[in-house]
Amino acid sequence: MDSNASFVNFSDKTTIKVALVGNPNSGKSTLFNALTGLNQKTGNFPGVTVDKKSGFSKLNSTVTAEFIDLPGTYSLYPKSLDERVAFEVLCNSENVDHPDVTIIVADASNLKRNLFLVSQIIDLKIPVILALNMMDMVEKEGDVIDAIRLSEKLGVKVVGISARNKDGVEVLKQALLQPLPVPQYDFIDIKKIAPEAIEKVKSVIKVKSDFIAFHIINNLSDISFLHNKEIETKITDGLNTLIVDNNKIQSLESVERYKIINRIVEDCITHKSAIKTESFTQKLDGVLTHRILGYAIFLIVLFFIFQTIFFLAAFPMEWIESLFIAISELTANILPQGELSNLIVNGIIAGLSGVVVFVPQIALLFAFIAILEDTGYMARVSFIMDKLMRRFGLNGRSVIPLISGVACAVPAIMSARTISSWKERIITIMVTPLMSCSARLPVYTLLISLVVPQDKTLGFFNYQGLILMALYLIGFIAAIGAAWILKWILKAREKSYFIMELPVYRTPQWRTVGLTIFDKVKMFLFDAGKIIVAISIILWFLSSHAPGNKFEVIDKKYQDYSFRGDLNQNELDAKIASEKLEVSYAGMLGKSIEPAIKPLGFDWKIGISLVTSFAAREVFVGTMATIYSAGNTDNTQTIREKMQAEKDPETGKPKYSIAVGFSLMIFYAFAMQCMSTLAVVYRETKSWKWPTIQFFFMGALAYISSFIVYQLLK
């Protein structure tokens, strides 16, 4: 459009910073993966809790490009936190991530709406390349886009690509080395919309373009990079003298943009035929959003996911556990016995095992989620579930985390990432651990078998089975109820919209699936893993150390044969372990909380188990086995018998009555006794605030419910 365009050339630099920006579903992430492959890392945008993905790629022998994947956005209006990041990085030349070149990824098969963002970025007057993605789709439709004409009209370089097939990706890379035109003209005459206000802003602060001044008028409070209070006050005061209707001028801006875009699109696209037959997507939508078939299919999908992470993942998890047992045995044999060996084997290796064991579930769940997202089905899940979930402050997409939570809350909480509304995502994260996960199952099984007679039936149903089912149901009801309450308590950071694109269906790309798995596993291992290992070491220390020489006293005592009685070596070891646990720091902790948990029917022995269960709920069974010196923990029969034989010292009746059993089950149903979940919540919310709230609200719920159950049944 402008003949005296200025050019920039980066071919003599060693690294070029390149930002990728584009609408959601424009294939931006696919392009990012195609450009960087495994050569990418996840970090933080400074000052905000938004994940930043960046990666490197060599352009030629001397120049390397650093690509930054900015959050997907439909416009530069900073409405959500994600959009604010994109806006800030592009507009603020002082920002550490401010790019040398910006690649705008646009879905060519949906050009009109994609050009909206393009037009706004052009008005920032920064060097850009427009990557017209999904050109294969356009060709398939039989449409033709005149890229040269488009480039002339927009005044920027245009490269047609198909990121899925890696078509044109190399051309795009090389384009970064060539001189790039910097847009000089205004895409729309923005000054016409708010002339005085723009002048006012420009008289206070020097800006690159009228459009940035326009942004300052509309989003003053959101623009953190001004930072200068003096300038901010000057602008506010200046604008106060004018009557500016922000909504109106922004609406005018959008309308103006689309007017020009419509003209450009008409000029540059030749449609094969005006009449469109029912597309594949429409036909498939007829089935997948059908009132009966739609839900039936979704149910099957959920069932399939659940089966996979519940049963299929169990095999690799077992392998990992055996592997770590082998490693710790080997280490124990190599290292001389003593404190160091003990720390490495029972503290560090056990902690690492507790981290790596989650990998199969995370990998499998994210394989499914990547496929569901990539095909476009996830948007349909939102579409058919929205009305139902909205009532509880949840999102249509919350269904998958909630159901996955029945297997394990750790991958489930990570999967809440697909929920774009901050409030709905936080609610989903907060309530998912209430779903009864598989780690609770061994606890439930032991306790049910302890207090519920096996032969008792209700009609056809076995009592034990019914109670187990009731526990799962209680977890679900608690999750939904808590969500409903949180809906009223939590304030929304942004207005919740459901205005969302339903993308066309595509076949999933295995590359994307693989990279998603890789990314999530890495994130879990390195971010949440650190915390889990640290807490495991603390827990190990607490249960294997005692103040003073208490352990030695026990060891010495049993060296005296008169204490051994007729115990064999195994029984003796079990007895020593039991007594040591009692005097350990964990034992002291268990005893010290006894007064607090007595109203729930719990004694100090249960208290110790509550402490150690924090590593993982199923540790309850192992700790009980140690306390009751049952020896081999695989044999629940023995633990059960020993627990059944336990008498209440005050009443002389069996300790594990119906009341204590149920009180304990309810406690395990509600309490947040899982450090891995807390670590993941911290990773996902990037703040200790949410895991802390979660710990206390679930703890309070557990305490009050157990109290009521015990007092009623006592």
Add this chain to the structure above:
Amino acid sequence: MAKTKALKNLAQLKIGQSAIIDSFTDKVMALKLLEMGCTPGEVVKLDRIAPLGDPIAISVSGYLLSLRKAEASTVLVSLIPAV
């Protein structure tokens, strides 16, 4: 054609019905809809309604957009008579 046409809101369309966007009743919602390509003069078609009656999906600017009925009711449209 009558000069003053009766306007409906987008949520009142029946499946398969097309209409032209006239104006918006909610200024803030309008901004979001405008950037998504729902500009006055644009033709929209109600493509489908979610099984529970809400949200709805419309064809606009060459793609499929889903939105809640509450959001759609802020868009005033004039019906295009079926041919």
